Structure formats: C-alpha cells, structure tokens
Amino acid sequence: MVEVATVGNEGMVGLHLFLGADTTPGHAFTQVPGSALRMEAGQFRAVAEDREFARLLHRYTQALLVQISQAAACNRVHAAQQRCARWILMTHDRVKGDTFQLTQEFLAQMLGERRGTVNGVASALQQAGFIQYVRGQMTILDRDGLESVSCGCYRVIRDEYDRMLGGTARQRGRAIRPRQRGG
Numbered sequence: 001m002v003e004v005a006t007v008g009n010e011g012m013v014g015l016h017l018f019l020g021a022d023t024t025p026g027h028a029f030t031q032v033p034g035s036a037l038r039m040e041a042g043q044f045r046a047v048a049e050d051r052e053f054a055r056l057l058h059r060y061t062q063a064l065l066v067q068i069s070q071a072a073a074c075n076r077v078h079a080a081q082q083r084c085a086r087w088i089l090m091t092h093d094r095v096k097g098d099t100f101q102l103t104q105e106f107l108a109q110m111l112g113e114r115r116g117t118v119n120g121v122a123s124a125l126q127q128a129g130f131i132q133y134v135r136g137q138m139t140i141l142d143r144d145g146l147e148s149v150s151c152g153c154y155r156v157i158r159d160e161y162d163r164m165l166g167g168t169a170r171q172r173g174r175a176i177r178p179r180q181r182g183g
Contacts, residue, residue, distance in 0.1 A: 001027075001109055002075070002109070002110065002111075002112040003071070003087070003109075003110040003111070004026070004068055004071065004072070005064060005067055005068050005071065006031075006067070006087075006090045006091065006094060007028070007064075007094070008091075008093070008094020008095065009094055009095075009096075010060075010093075010094065010161060010165060011060055011063075011064065012060070013028040014041070014044065015057070015060070015061060015064065017041055017044055017045060017048075018044075018045075018048050018054075018057050018061070019061070022041075031091070031102070031106060031110070032091060032094075032095055032100045032101060032102065033100075033101060034095065034096075056165075059164040059165060060164065060165065062160070062164050063160045063161045063163075063164040063165060066156070066157060066160040067157045067160070067161075070153045070156050070157050071086075071153070071157070073153070074086060074151060074153040075111075075112065078151040078153065079151075080111065080113050080117050080118070080121050081121045081124060081125070081149060082149065082150055082151035082153075083111055083151070084107065084111060084118065084121045084122070084125070085125065085130075085146050085147070085149045085150035085151075085154070086150045086151060086153055086154040086157075087107070087110060087111060088102075088125075088131065088138065088140070088146060089143070089146055089147060089150055089154050089158075090154065090157065090158075091138075092140050092143070093158065093161075098139055098140045098141075099137060099138065099139040099140075100137075100138055101136055101137060101138070102136060102137075102138040103136040104118045104119055104122060104133075104136075107122070125146070125149070128142075128145060128149070129141055129142055129145065130142045130145040130146040130149070131146065
C-alpha cells in the first residue's frame with residue numbers, strides 16, 4: 001500500500017459519489033487520530049445538488065487532482081528526505097497543532113520506503129532541528145526549515161488548495177458544511 005492522497009480538515013473522502021460513481025477501488029483510512037463527520041451517500045447526493053456546494057466540490061476536486069498527480073510525479077523523481085518533508089508538511093496542514101501521532105512504520109508505508117530509510121530521514125530532520133520525533137509522536141519545531149528541505153511539490157500542492165479553497169493551508173482548520181435543505 002502506498003499513499004496517493006491525503007485528506008484532512010480541508011476535504012472529504014467519497015468524492016466518487018459527486019462524480020457519479022457508486023464505488024471506488026481505493027481504500028481510505030485514518031492515519032492521525034481526530035474526528036470526522038459522516039453522511040449517508042443518498043443524503044450527500046441530494047446536498048451536492050446545491051449549486052454553491054457543487055461549486056465548492058468542483059474546486060476541491062481540482063485541488064485533489066493536482067495533489068494526486070503531483071504526488072505521483074514526486075514519488076517517482078524526488079529523494080526520500082524531500083518526499084518525507086512534503087508528507088509531514090501536508091499532514092501538519094491538516095491537523096490541529098504542531099504535534100501528532102505518526103509511526104515510522106506507517107510513514108515508510110505511505111512513502112513506499114523501507115523503515116530503515118525513514119528512520120535515517122527522520123533522524124536527519126530531527127538533528128537539523130526541524131522536527132522532534134519520539135515514540136511515534138511527531139512535533140514540528142521549524143516549519144520553514146522543513147519546507148526548505150521539501151521538494152517544490154509541497155508548494156505546488158499547497159498553493160493549489162489555497163487558490164481553490166481560499167485561505168492558507170494552516171488556516172483551513174474548520175470543516176466546511178453544506179447548507180441543509182428543507183429545515
């Protein structure tokens with residue numbers, strides 16, 4: 001299993017319903033503890049008929065497609081440290097606070113790397129003072145420093161989300177809720 005997209009407080013899983021499909025071959029799972037809202041498929045389809053909400057879903061779809069395509073290229077051409085920094089930054093954008101749970105085993109799986117490789121990268125990022133990593137607990141200490149070792153893919157993805165959804169990645173910590181029909 002390898003990560004193809006990261007979804008957090010800015011988005012949703014189940015976009016295939018908006019696009020007219022009943023199922024999707026991918027799997028969604030939680031990587032960082034938190035909360036989420038859930039809606040039945042039929043109710044979602046009805047709410048998605050609202051023009052304003054549909055426009056928001058179109059913009060989100062565009063941003064997600066850029067993330068998927070950029071991540072695919074990134075995973076092919078960039079070094080493990082650059083990809084790891086990108087992945088940590090994207091996760092940081094989608095969680096509250098600077099500390100979140102993240103095991104090296106899970107990070108290795110998401111990056112398609114051996115755990116030993118991820119251990120070396122995490123150690124280098126920690127020695128540089130960008131992160132603190134203790135027993136599966138990641139803390140961002142120097143976000144600018146982390147961005148400096150990430151490849152340009154992070155900025156491409158972040159800028160597209162900012163352009164399509166407004167605000168900045170770190171400011172979008174609130175859920176966007178569709179208007180309910182009929183009371």
